[in-house]
Amino acid sequence: MKDLVDGVVRERPFEPETENGEFRREERTFRNWITADGSSGFPAEPGRYHLYVSLGCPWAHRTLIVRALKRLEAVISVAVVEPIIGPQGWAFGEASRGTADPLYGKQYLHEIYTMAQPSFTGIVTVPVLWDRRERTIVNNESSEIIRMFNSAFDAHGDARLDLYPRPLRHEIDALNAWIYDRVNNGVYQAGFASTQAAYDQAVDRLFAALDELERRLSDQPYLVGERPTEADWRLFPTLVRFDMAYHGLFKCNIRRLVDYPRLWEYTRRLYQVPGIAETVRFDHIKRLYYSLPTLNPNGIIPKGPDLENRLGQP
Numbered sequence: 001m002k003d004l005v006d007g008v009v010r011e012r013p014f015e016p017e018t019e020n021g022e023f024r025r026e027e028r029t030f031r032n033w034i035t036a037d038g039s040s041g042f043p044a045e046p047g048r049y050h051l052y053v054s055l056g057c058p059w060a061h062r063t064l065i066v067r068a069l070k071r072l073e074a075v076i077s078v079a080v081v082e083p084i085i086g087p088q089g090w091a092f093g094e095a096s097r098g099t100a101d102p103l104y105g106k107q108y109l110h111e112i113y114t115m116a117q118p119s120f121t122g123i124v125t126v127p128v129l130w131d132r133r134e135r136t137i138v139n140n141e142s143s144e145i146i147r148m149f150n151s152a153f154d155a156h157g158d159a160r161l162d163l164y165p166r167p168l169r170h171e172i173d174a175l176n177a178w179i180y181d182r183v184n185n186g187v188y189q190a191g192f193a194s195t196q197a198a199y200d201q202a203v204d205r206l207f208a209a210l211d212e213l214e215r216r217l218s219d220q221p222y223l224v225g226e227r228p229t230e231a232d233w234r235l236f237p238t239l240v241r242f243d244m245a246y247h248g249l250f251k252c253n254i255r256r257l258v259d260y261p262r263l264w265e266y267t268r269r270l271y272q273v274p275g276i277a278e279t280v281r282f283d284h285i286k287r288l289y290y291s292l293p294t295l296n297p298n299g300i301i302p303k304g305p306d307l308e309n310r311l312g313q314p
Ligand SMILES: N[C@@H](CCC(=O)N[C@@H](CS)C(=O)NCC(=O)O)C(=O)O
Pocket: 001, 002, 054, 056, 057, 058, 059, 060, 085, 089, 123, 124, 125, 126, 127, 140, 141, 142, 143
C-alpha cells in the first residue's frame, strides 16, 4: 500500500488495524461539489470533468454505473488505471489492461494528487473526479460523486432518471449506511481481519446481513420498492464481486451469492440493465484482488467461477 506524505510516496503496512485485529478504513478526501447552477464553484459543464477509476475497485465501480445510467458517457470522460496496485500505487499504462493518462500523460495516479495539492498527505485512492479547468481534484469519495452525477448534470444527461428521489431519501440513506457497514465494508472486515475473533465476528455479521437482504427481496424486486435506486447500485458492485473475490480470497464462504436465490436473481437483473454489463470487468476484478500480497503472496489467480455467462443469461 502506498501513501503520500508531503507529496512523496511512502510504503505503509497493508491496511490500518485496531488492537483487536479489526480492519479500519481511513478517510482522507477531497470533498468539493459540482452543482447545476455553479454556486459551489464547480458548475456542471460537458467536457470539463474527468473520472480516474480502477475497474476492479467496487467504490469506483459505483461511479461508472451512475455515469452510464444517467447517460453521461459523452459528458464525463474516463481513464482506467492498471488493475494492480504496484510499487508506486495505481499506475497508468496500456501495457496491461489500463489506459494511458489521456490528460497529462502521467505515469502514476499519485502525480494527479500532487498536481492538485503538491503536499498531499494521505492514501491515493480511486475514484478521482478531476476538473480540467481548475486542474484539481473535485472529489474522491464515491458516494458523493454518484450524488453529483445523479443530480447536477440533468441538463446534459438523462434527466428522467432520478436514483435518489426526494420521498425515498430517508429510506435510501438508512439502507446505504447499513449496507455500507454490514456488506460493502463488511467483506473487507472479514478479509482483512488479523485475528480469529475479529474474522469470526465480521463474517457472521456479513452473512446475517445477506440473509436479511434475501428476506427483504421476497416482498419487492428492489431494495426500496419497484425500481432500482442509489441503494441498489451501491450494493451491486459488492454482490457482483462476491463469488469471484470475497468468497475465496476474503474467506466470506459461509454461502456463495448463487446460493441465495433472490439475491442472485436480483444481481442478474441489475447486471442486465442496459449499460451495466460493460462496467463489470471480471479480469480487472480478479487481478486486483488476487494481487493483494498480504492475502495472496504468490499472486495466483483462480480460474473460476464462470459468472459472466450466468449473469448475462436471460
Ligand atoms: N472512500 C473511498 C474509498 C475508495 C477506496 O478505498 N479505493 C481503493 C481501491 S478499491 C484504493 O484506491 N486503494 C488504494 C490503496 O489503498 O492504496 C470511496 O468510496 O470513494
